[in-house]
Amino acid sequence: MSNVIAFNRNRRRSSADEDGNAHDRRLLPADDRTDSSMQEAASSGADVLVSVVVPTYGRPHLLSHCLASLLAQRFEPSRFEIIVVDDGPSPATLDVVADWSAHTAPDGPAITYIASDGPHGPAAARNRGWRAARGPIIAFTDDDTVAGPDWLKNGLNAFDMDVQAVWGRIVMPLPRPAAPTDYERDAKNLERAEFVTANCFCPKHVLEELGGFDERFRFAWREDADLYFRLLGRPGRVVHEPSAVITHPIRPASWGVSLSQQKKILFDALLYKKHPALYRQKIRAKPRWDYYLVVAALLVCVVALGLGRFGAAAAAGGAWLFLTARFCLERLAPTAKTPAHIAEMMVTSALIPPLAVFWRLIGAIKFRVRFV
Numbered sequence: 001m002s003n004v005i006a007f008n009r010n011r012r013r014s015s016a017d018e019d020g021n022a023h024d025r026r027l028l029p030a031d032d033r034t035d036s037s038m039q040e041a042a043s044s045g046a047d048v049l050v051s052v053v054v055p056t057y058g059r060p061h062l063l064s065h066c067l068a069s070l071l072a073q074r075f076e077p078s079r080f081e082i083i084v085v086d087d088g089p090s091p092a093t094l095d096v097v098a099d100w101s102a103h104t105a106p107d108g109p110a111i112t113y114i115a116s117d118g119p120h121g122p123a124a125a126r127n128r129g130w131r132a133a134r135g136p137i138i139a140f141t142d143d144d145t146v147a148g149p150d151w152l153k154n155g156l157n158a159f160d161m162d163v164q165a166v167w168g169r170i171v172m173p174l175p176r177p178a179a180p181t182d183y184e185r186d187a188k189n190l191e192r193a194e195f196v197t198a199n200c201f202c203p204k205h206v207l208e209e210l211g212g213f214d215e216r217f218r219f220a221w222r223e224d225a226d227l228y229f230r231l232l233g234r235p236g237r238v239v240h241e242p243s244a245v246i247t248h249p250i251r252p253a254s255w256g257v258s259l260s261q262q263k264k265i266l267f268d269a270l271l272y273k274k275h276p277a278l279y280r281q282k283i284r285a286k287p288r289w290d291y292y293l294v295v296a297a298l299l300v301c302v303v304a305l306g307l308g309r310f311g312a313a314a315a316a317g318g319a320w321l322f323l324t325a326r327f328c329l330e331r332l333a334p335t336a337k338t339p340a341h342i343a344e345m346m347v348t349s350a351l352i353p354p355l356a357v358f359w360r361l362i363g364a365i366k367f368r369v370r371f372v
Contacts, residue, residue, distance in 0.1 A: 051133030055125035164236035168244030269363030
């Protein structure tokens with residue numbers, strides 16, 4: 001069961017709220033919203049036009065920057081609300097939301113905090129947010145973004161009678177434009193992606209008709225593409241509005257981060273199973289045969305060694321080394337040439353193909369689909 005706090009924008013927090021002692025008293029079950037502050041918020045939201053849904057998980061400092069940009073929108077405060085869905089409920093996140101609500105009272109937009117006890121994942125968190133929304137239009141963004149001052153206004157202006165969804169422009173500035181790391185360069189590709197949930201708008205009734213996000217996408221990966229593909233199968237247009245701008249700073253990453261990201265690939269199988277034609281058209285035109293070839297060469301080398309076929313082992317090992325070196329050089333060519341980054345590219349280039357193939361196989365088994 002989730003807990004909900006609806007901050008009343010028409011009054012400031014009490015002294016009990018200031019020292020945190022009233023927080024537990026203000027936590028309400030999602031299906032038992034009888035508290036007077038919730039009733040007041042509901043009555044004051046009759047003319048809410050858009051609800052901004054922000055899922056978050058353990059990043060209160062980033063969430064604070066996001067909320068600051070949302071509260072600085074050049075948009076009538078009474079016409080929008082902010083819904084923060086905490087997918088890992090914590091006092092620190094609640095304090096950030098409460099502090100911003102107090103800071104903007106009494107004239108700021110209504111802010112609702114939802115503590116989600118599960119199911120977890122960004123898809124489930126967004127579903128929980130839009131289902132609690134009072135506005136007819138839902139605007140989605142992430143907790144690590146910064147909205148441009150006219151983001152809401154420009155996104156909503158893109159709607160007309162036959163538009164069923166809008167996606168805006170993502171800006172991801174590189175911390176070192178001249179020499180990005182492979183991770184930074186890969187992350188920047190989000191700028192060219194279509195319909196990402198860090199910056200999109202959709203009527204609530206459309207989400208209801210579609211059933212919202214597919215919560216089987218448990219990671220932040222492909223759940224937005226799945227919603228986009230389902231939208232494309234409906235009457236009406238999905239349009240791009242470049243003037244609705246969200247800045248998505250590239251966060252620092254640990255050494256070898258690309259290895260842990262390979263686990264997300266298992267959800268490619270689910271997306272392919274649901275939308276095979278659109279997957280081939282918009283995600284990947286053909287399977288990663290290069291990865292399969294690298295893994296095949298490695299397996300032949302190991303098996304040949306075990307059988308004492310040293311000539312075959314040497315040939316397969318040479319093929320593996322050649323393919324791996326080529327993969328490493330392709331990744332390294334447009335990126336930083338520092339010793340640490342070169343070492344990272346060498347190690348991760350050797351490990352990514354087998355990890356990627358492993359998670360593709362897991363996805364194929366889990367979702368009963370052939371290779372993608």
